[in-house]
Amino acid sequence: MTKPNTKILGVTGMPGSGKSEFAHFAEELGYHTVVMGDVVRARVVEEGFEPTPEMSTRYMLQLREEMGETAVAHLTCDAIDILVSEGKNLLVIDGIRSQAEVTYFKEHLDEAFFIVAIHVDPDLRFKRLQTRGRKDAPVTEDDFNQRDESELKLGLGETIAFSNYIIPNNKSLDDFREKSLSLLNELEG
Amino acid sequence: MTKPNTKILGVTGMPGSGKSEFAHFAEELGYHTVVMGDVVRARVVEEGFEPTPEMSTRYMLQLREEMGETAVAHLTCDAIDILVSEGKNLLVIDGIRSQAEVTYFKEHLDEAFFIVAIHVDPDLRFKRLQTRGRKDAPVTEDDFNQRDESELKLGLGETIAFSNYIIPNNKSLDDFREKSLSLLNELEG
Secondary structure, rough: OOOOEEEEEEEOOOOOOOOHHHHHHHHOOOEEEEHHHHHHHHHHHHHOOOHHHHHHHHHHHHHHHHHOOOHHHHHHHHHHHHHHHHHEEEEEEEEOOOHHHHHHHHHHHHHHHHHHEEOOHHHHHHHHHHOOOOOOOOOHHHHHHHHHHHHHHHHHHHHHHOOOOOOOOOOOOOOOHHHHHHOOOOOEE | OOOOOOOOEEEEEOOOHHHHHHEEEEEEEEEEEEHHHOOOOOHHHHHOOOOOHHHHHHHHHHHHHOOOHHHHHHHHHHHHHHHOOOOEEEEEEEEEOOOHHHHHHHHHHHHHHEEEEEEHHHHHHHHHHHHOOOOOOOOOOHHHHHHHHHHHHOOOHHHHHHEEEEEEEEHHHHHHHHHHHHHHHHHHH
């Protein structure tokens, strides 16, 4: 399915661990990012709906009901096929949550596919999410814990445990950038 | 419960990730290791039984049935109390598997307690376990997968995801030692 020199990195980690920062660092080296949530949102728009977070979640749950738990991985692979056919052979997939998805991607993408997990101390993650100021940023500790739990229920703990690489992100953004670029360069070699 | 300057590191990770190597590195800096399995084995001997792996597992399961899922953490805390009362204030606990155990240790050990997870790529873990030559080393891929699954069922994935620190151990033993000592020195500071 994929050509030589193709590298597709699935990035995973708990909420607020720094997945999108990692994707930005990869973009510095020519990677293109595919956000699984964006793939769903694009589909919501195609179907003529307003791509609100609620609508996207509803659509995603419906898809999973119809196509199984790898529904979003399936759509994402379609998006990846188009990118690869356009010559984009360095990709980051942001949003992988379960081993079922990992297995789906592995079968579809063969040896070009690796999982990179990002890890942050939970207290630090909470603080960073509080200051990130995104719409979906949890404000209370209850929200934070609930979001963590729902991600773990999908199998995120296993996905982190079974990842091919892990990058610690307890220190500064510069330190995280350095570690990320070092791993990305290693993967090139 | 614990005194200032006390540092107790719970080390966790999938089978073959390098938990006991981490404990050895910590011992270089004056840490004392408490292996949770040894605590169980010691209790098996005290009760007059042969401490075979089968007997220890049976005893452990019986303990969990009687005292709940934190039974081994409970026994381990008793052992820790003795060590701390003897002036041993730098400890590594090897063998933590579930968040219930983490919570038990946190309540008992207060702010002196941190979780350090070790991470290795699954294929590499399998290769290392094959060559490690310990009695309980899995020989086949089926054994390896089964052991991984049973650890994850106990909640190891969550424990890794919620750890305070993570050390990547995909490279050489020297690299792992350097990363471990660097973290241990940081914790001292």
